[in-house]
Amino acid sequence: MIVPHVIREGERALVWHRSGRATTVDGPRRVWTWGARLQVLEQHLAGPEEYLVVHRADGGIEHRAGPAALWFDPLRHERIEVAPKLKLNANEAIVIYREQDGRVTRRVARGPALFVPAPDEWLHRFSWHGADPRQPRRKVARALQFEKLRVMPDQLYYDVENVRTADDALITVQLMIFFELRDIEEMLDRTHDPIADFINATTADVIDFAAELTFEAFKERTERLNELDTYAQLVRRAELTGYRIGKIVYRGYEASATLQTMHDDAIEARTRLKLEAETERQAQDLADLKQERDGRRKQVQQELAKQELTHRVELETAEHAARRQRDRLAEEQALELRRRAGELDLQQQQATDAQRLAFLTGAADLKVDLTRYLVAQYQHPDRLIRIDGGRKSDAAQLHLHES
Structure with missing residues (x-):
């Protein structure tokens, strides 16, 4: 029983007839060979980062950059290879040689790029x-x-x-x-x-x-x-x-080991001396620091004592000035009171004198003998002044009697 060959969709086959002629068949299809030979062809695929290297039957080479797909055809192709594109970053470059008309030229390609060489190019x-x-x-x-x-x-x-x-x-x-x-x-x-x-x-x-x-x-x-x-x-x-x-x-x-040992020993000795010198220097620095801090502390204490003395003198000066001001004000107030008291006494005396003068004036108007009145009023005077006049030819005599 002869069974036909089934070529599925998406496949391709080559039918070799007895006469030597070949026929290409694409699926989906049933093929009756009847003594012919069927060869299923392979499809080569190149992605975005790949390319196809096609070796033609006539000896030529063709490069097809991906994405690409190509059926292998034994009538036209010797072989088909899938090769990766050369990835170049921004800091990378390649040197490309090319033979043309018997002469080789050189060029430099820099990234970023995906490089696909031409068939007649090669990289350095x-x-x-x-x-x-x-x-x-x-x-x-x-x-x-x-x-x-x-x-x-x-x-x-x-x-x-x-x-x-x-x-x-x-x-x-x-x-x-x-x-x-x-x-x-x-x-x-x-x-x-x-x-x-x-x-x-x-x-x-x-x-x-x-x-x-x-x-x-x-x-x-x-x-x-x-x-x-x-x-x-x-x-x-x-x-x-x-x-x-x-x-x-x-x-x-x-x-060398010997020289290094000698050098290490010298380093150790120098390091020990440096450490001792550093320790002594730190001790001296610490002593200097203590002395400097003590001097600063004494200076601060003296400054504080000076400020305290100055403040006390200022307080005493201010207190003395305030006391003098208070005494001066009290003295001025006392003088003012005495002056006002004197004025009041004077005014009172003047009022009394005016009143007495008015009384005496009124008594004189009434024909009162003022001398007798006054003598009768002051029978024991503190001081008596009497002027006796005799005859006109005799000089007047002045008698002063203190009681």
């Missing part, structure tokens, strides 16, 4: 010095293999080994180098491994710096290893290869 693959997987503190050739350049500030840890001082001390200087790629074209034209250039230039600068100093002088002048002026060869080489050295940080040094 960098091979630089990097950390040794077995000894990360050492740098070895071709340890870094990559295609995307980082066009942003970066840093490199490097230990300059076998640095010999003027007194033949052998040390290892540990550094951190901060750098930034400024010109990709110049870097491509001037060097194939800028990290190796940095390592070589830095090593030369550090060796030149240490060769003029003894070990003790080197320890005293390590702050100069943080200055770019110390690394003239490194800075110049970086500029020639399109880089800029931002700064260099000195992270310390290592010495």
